[in-house]
Amino acid sequence: MRLRRPVGLTSRPRVSVVVPCYNYGRFLPEAVASALDQDHVDVDVLIVDDASTDDSLAVAHRIAAADARVDVLAHETNQGHIQTYNEGLGKVGGDYLVLLSADDLLAPNALTRATALMEAHPEVGLVYGHAPSFADVPPDVDHRPRSWSVWGPGEWLAPRARRSRNPIYTPTAVMRAAAWSEIGAYDARLPLGADMLLWYQAGASWGVGRVNNGAQAFYRVHGANMHLTRFAGMHRDLVEQREVLRILFDDPPRGVDLDSALRDRAHRSLARRARRLALASRRDLAAPDQVDAFVRFAQETEATATAAVPHRAARLADGLLEHRAAAFPRRVEEHLRWRVWRRYGL
Structure with a gap:
C-alpha cells in the first residue's frame, strides 16, 4: 500500500448510481439528491423499485419527473435485493458505477474524489472510504481528502483475506465499469456476503484505492436495516464469510492464481x-x-x-x-x- 497526495480531476467522467428501493420511499428523495450533488462529474441515477408496498414508486416517479438525470425501473413482483442490484447495474452505462441503498447518503463530492483517484490510477478498479453512521441527520465532518491509499493489483486482497474481514461499506464503493464487467454480478448464493465477495474478486485482479477523509458516504442506522432484521447473527456472518472464501478460491477471477x-x-x-x-x-x-x-x-x-x-x-x-x-x-x-x-x- 502506498499513500499518495490527492489530485483533482482533469476530465469529466460519467458515474451511474443505482438506487435499489424497497419500502424506503420516505428516504428516497434525500438519497437521490445526495447522489446528484457532485461537482465535475456527470451523474445519472437509476431507481429500481422492487415492488414496494408503500409509496416508493410514486416518490421515484416524482423525482424522475423533476430531473432528467433520473430514471425509474419498477418490478411488478418482488425479486429480492441481489436480483435488484444486478438488474440495475446491468442497465446503466457510466464509466464508474455506484450502488446506493435508498436509506443511505453519499457525501458531497464523494464521486468527484473517488473518480479523481481512479482517473489518476488506471490500474485501480475499486475505491472506497469511510462511512459514519447516523440516525436522523448526518454528522458534520471534513470531506477534504487527507491522502489516498493505493494498492496495486492483488495487493489489497491478501491482507484482507488473511483476516477474512470486509472493511468496505457499500455506499462508499465506486467501481470502474470495466472491473464490474469482468465480475459480472453479485453472487445470489450469498445474501449477506455478496458484497464482500465482489470486493475480493475486484481486488484479486485490479488495484484498490481508498479516499482518506471524514466521510465518503453516510450509513443510516434504523430498525428496518436488512442486516439488523433478516440477516442478524454473528454465526451466520461467519458461515457466509467462509462461503465467500470457498467461492473465491474454488473459482477465482480469470487469469488470477490464488x-x-x-x-x-x-x-x-x-x-x-x-x-x-x-x-x-x-x-x-x-x-x-x-x-x-x-x-x-x-x-x-x-x-x-x-x-x-x-x-x-x-x-x-x-x-x-x-x-x-x-x-x-x-x-x-x-x-x-x-x-x-x-x-x-x-
Missing part, C-alpha cells in the same frame, strides 16, 4: 474468531447451543486448512482477552483496530 496458503490462513483466522466468540458467549452466559455452534464452526473450519491447529500462545491470549476481568484491554484492542480501520480502511 495461493492455497492464503486460503489456509484465512480459514485459520475465521476459526480463531469463532473461538473468541465462543469464549465471549460463555463469558456473557449465552445459551449453551450458541457456544457450541461457534465451537463446531471453528473445528470444521480448522479441518479444511493444513497445519491448522492454532499456536498455544494465540489461544492463551484469546482466553485472557475474553475473560470477564479483561474488559479494559479488550476495549483497548477494539479501539486500536477501529482507529486503523477508520483512518486507512485496513
Whole structure:
C-alpha cells in the first residue's frame, strides 16, 4: 500500500448510481439528491423499485419527473435485493458505477474524489472510504481528502483475506465499469456476503484505492436495516464469510492464481474468531447451543486448512482477552483496530 497526495480531476467522467428501493420511499428523495450533488462529474441515477408496498414508486416517479438525470425501473413482483442490484447495474452505462441503498447518503463530492483517484490510477478498479453512521441527520465532518491509499493489483486482497474481514461499506464503493464487467454480478448464493465477495474478486485482479477523509458516504442506522432484521447473527456472518472464501478460491477471477496458503490462513483466522466468540458467549452466559455452534464452526473450519491447529500462545491470549476481568484491554484492542480501520480502511 502506498499513500499518495490527492489530485483533482482533469476530465469529466460519467458515474451511474443505482438506487435499489424497497419500502424506503420516505428516504428516497434525500438519497437521490445526495447522489446528484457532485461537482465535475456527470451523474445519472437509476431507481429500481422492487415492488414496494408503500409509496416508493410514486416518490421515484416524482423525482424522475423533476430531473432528467433520473430514471425509474419498477418490478411488478418482488425479486429480492441481489436480483435488484444486478438488474440495475446491468442497465446503466457510466464509466464508474455506484450502488446506493435508498436509506443511505453519499457525501458531497464523494464521486468527484473517488473518480479523481481512479482517473489518476488506471490500474485501480475499486475505491472506497469511510462511512459514519447516523440516525436522523448526518454528522458534520471534513470531506477534504487527507491522502489516498493505493494498492496495486492483488495487493489489497491478501491482507484482507488473511483476516477474512470486509472493511468496505457499500455506499462508499465506486467501481470502474470495466472491473464490474469482468465480475459480472453479485453472487445470489450469498445474501449477506455478496458484497464482500465482489470486493475480493475486484481486488484479486485490479488495484484498490481508498479516499482518506471524514466521510465518503453516510450509513443510516434504523430498525428496518436488512442486516439488523433478516440477516442478524454473528454465526451466520461467519458461515457466509467462509462461503465467500470457498467461492473465491474454488473459482477465482480469470487469469488470477490464488495461493492455497492464503486460503489456509484465512480459514485459520475465521476459526480463531469463532473461538473468541465462543469464549465471549460463555463469558456473557449465552445459551449453551450458541457456544457450541461457534465451537463446531471453528473445528470444521480448522479441518479444511493444513497445519491448522492454532499456536498455544494465540489461544492463551484469546482466553485472557475474553475473560470477564479483561474488559479494559479488550476495549483497548477494539479501539486500536477501529482507529486503523477508520483512518486507512485496513
